[in-house]
Amino acid sequence: MQREQEFNTIDDVFNLIRDELRDAEAAYTGYLQTNVSLIPKISEHIILSGGKRLRPALLILTMRMLGGAPGSGTALAAVIEFIHTATLLHDDVVDEADMRRGLAAANAIWGNEASVLVGDFLFSTAFDLAVDQRNIAILKALSSATRRLAEGEILELMRTADVDTTETDYRKIIEGKTAVLMAAACECGALLAGDDPGRQEKMRSYGLHAGMAFQIIDDILDYTSREEALGKSIGIDLEEGKLTLPLIRVLEQAAPAERERVRDIILADFVSPEDFSQVLDLIRKYRGIEFSTARATEHVEAARELLADMPASPYRGALDFLARYIVNRDR
Amino acid sequence: MQREQEFNTIDDVFNLIRDELRDAEAAYTGYLQTNVSLIPKISEHIILSGGKRLRPALLILTMRMLGGAPGSGTALAAVIEFIHTATLLHDDVVDEADMRRGLAAANAIWGNEASVLVGDFLFSTAFDLAVDQRNIAILKALSSATRRLAEGEILELMRTADVDTTETDYRKIIEGKTAVLMAAACECGALLAGDDPGRQEKMRSYGLHAGMAFQIIDDILDYTSREEALGKSIGIDLEEGKLTLPLIRVLEQAAPAERERVRDIILADFVSPEDFSQVLDLIRKYRGIEFSTARATEHVEAARELLADMPASPYRGALDFLARYIVNRDR
Numbered sequence A, B: 001m002q003r004e005q006e007f008n009t010i011d012d013v014f015n016l017i018r019d020e021l022r023d024a025e026a027a028y029t030g031y032l033q034t035n036v037s038l039i040p041k042i043s044e045h046i047i048l049s050g051g052k053r054l055r056p057a058l059l060i061l062t063m064r065m066l067g068g069a070p071g072s073g074t075a076l077a078a079v080i081e082f083i084h085t086a087t088l089l090h091d092d093v094v095d096e097a098d099m100r101r102g103l104a105a106a107n108a109i110w111g112n113e114a115s116v117l118v119g120d121f122l123f124s125t126a127f128d129l130a131v132d133q134r135n136i137a138i139l140k141a142l143s144s145a146t147r148r149l150a151e152g153e154i155l156e157l158m159r160t161a162d163v164d165t166t167e168t169d170y171r172k173i174i175e176g177k178t179a180v181l182m183a184a185a186c187e188c189g190a191l192l193a194g195d196d197p198g199r200q201e202k203m204r205s206y207g208l209h210a211g212m213a214f215q216i217i218d219d220i221l222d223y224t225s226r227e228e229a230l231g232k233s234i235g236i237d238l239e240e241g242k243l244t245l246p247l248i249r250v251l252e253q254a255a256p257a258e259r260e261r262v263r264d265i266i267l268a269d270f271v272s273p274e275d276f277s278q279v280l281d282l283i284r285k286y287r288g289i290e291f292s293t294a295r296a297t298e299h300v301e302a303a304r305e306l307l308a309d310m311p312a313s314p315y316r317g318a319l320d321f322l323a324r325y326i327v328n329r330d331r
Helices: A010-016 A016-032 A037-049 A054-065 A074-097 A106-110 A114-133 A136-158 A167-192 A196-224 A247-255 A256-267 A273-285 A288-307 A315-327 B009-018 B019-032 B038-047 B054-065 B075-096 B106-110 B112-131 B135-156 B167-192 B197-224 B246-254 B256-268 B273-285 B288-307 B314-328
Strands: none
Touching: A010 A054, A010 B273, A016 A037, A016 A054, A016 A074, A016 B273, A037 A074, A037 A106, A037 A114, A037 B112, A037 B135, A054 A074, A054 A167, A054 A196, A054 B009, A054 B075, A054 B106, A074 A106, A074 A114, A074 A167, A074 B112, A106 A114, A106 B314, A114 A136, A114 B075, A114 B112, A114 B135, A136 A167, A136 B038, A136 B112, A167 A196, A167 B167, A196 A247, A196 A288, A196 A315, A247 A256, A247 A273, A247 B106, A256 A273, A273 A288, A273 B106, A273 B167, A273 B246, A288 A315, A288 B197, B009 B054, B009 B273, B009 B314, B019 B038, B019 B054, B019 B075, B038 B075, B038 B106, B038 B112, B054 B167, B054 B197, B054 B314, B075 B112, B075 B135, B112 B246, B112 B256, B167 B197, B167 B246, B197 B246, B197 B314, B246 B256, B246 B273, B246 B288, B273 B288
8 A cells, every 4th residue: 555654653644634633623612612601611621631533533534535625524523523522521420430531530520410411512512513514424424323322332331340241242332332433433534525335335344443443452451551651540441340352351261260250350349459460460361462452453454454445645544554553552 | 363272181282193192102112222221221211201292292283283294293203302301311310310200210220320321322313313304404403402402401500509590590591401492393393394484483482482481380380389299309499409480589589688598598408398498488478489470471472472373273272272281280
């Protein structure tokens, strides 16, 4: 694939669409103007606290790769980022999180009530902006992704602390809670470029694979990263009873006594450093990280393969780099 | 106005559109089918627990009055009821409510997490169904109402326990949290009938006035009703620090010492029966109920006047009865 060599860091990718990402940043603030002062306060706290803007980048890169005009993706980039931010606000209520992106979580400052309602405001603002695009196919991509996103979150809640969670369950959960929105970002990018259905579907699939890989790596990092790099506590999935792929692998492979031990740790109210370290030992023993990384890599390769049918351009190179970056990042 | 006399009870209104309301009931359940079992469990708990179906009725009556075909409002009736139900689920999290419609509130059974996420599922399902109507004007009516609804809820949260809340603040709050969705129900009914913009706007305005009156009466009932009739505790607005019109009237009129006493009661963690009875005495002294009822009646009359330009039919009579029913109901 041509010109991949131009991208050495994720910043090279962002630089390629710097102007459009900057317009999108301005749009985030602009669209949140309201005379209800708590709304910009809370939503800007979370939106402007240094998210990676991966979803807006996916949308803009896909659109430019397929010939869309510069600037025509700004509103939908905001839509996708608002939907993502709304889910973060609601997730933090669900998880009773104290930290998010290295800052105090919104619910810890303003209370669960405010996080729930400002999340709702972001959701409805997202749809309101999307409707203004007057494009039914785009609206359908977004509404159906958002519905599946909620399903994924609920499935995750139902499987909390359930040691019988299978890899299939896990895949359904992360497809809903993460991958479908990234898929929708790419699909909307393709739709904005007015491209043919075949390419729309392939780019949706690219986004889905990228999203699956992204979440698997996210779940790995919760076991392997350092807190300073991640901007949030590590080990919180275990603390919250979230069974992710490294641990599911352990539970599928472990001896009955080991399985029992993990179950006790998951069901306990508090996970001590010793508990965490025991779980890490088991993950090492059963190669849970390597297994999960291999799964993520499969998705990345599937995503990259889908790009082969796309027109060669720096944007395609950037999307190719992004897919590889997802498995190589440390936060 | 012709044929008003046919309606003696609210059931007469519902009987007029019985078949369509029945189809809508079937749609509620049908649209909630998913293989994530917690979703129908929670959403049916709240949706099938005996809501008045006022919003679906407003939509269907408006549509039929303006010549829409029977049955063409079923999907949008479900959309409006799902949006309403989503806000109820999220409200109960915000209010930490124990009861709703005479049953345990969903959050009290399944936890706040489930209420937040199933509310999100209902919101996104509502938009997904609405998009399938492929009508941008209808989508805009819904998305803009939902955005203003969230604003209203947040404004209410910001004004919690604020004794300086004015009647203007209160009107903004109830317009957002209640009236705009009823307005959207009527507007969607008119849009489904394909009627002219003038009538759409008038019916939107009818719904807005009806909604304002509805919420004012709701807030009065929280002081005057009996718990058995209301299906939920009375006095909860005071307990939750929600300043509604009867109390705002007191605070505007009361002597400084009385105002101080009310402030102390509002700020206390717990409202004793004696506190509640003192507040009721002040409401009686300053005629807070009469004042609020008069305001509600103004809205009802404004709503009824808007019907004068609509084609005479049993549906118009039913909408006229509904407006009057709103101020005369006891729950």
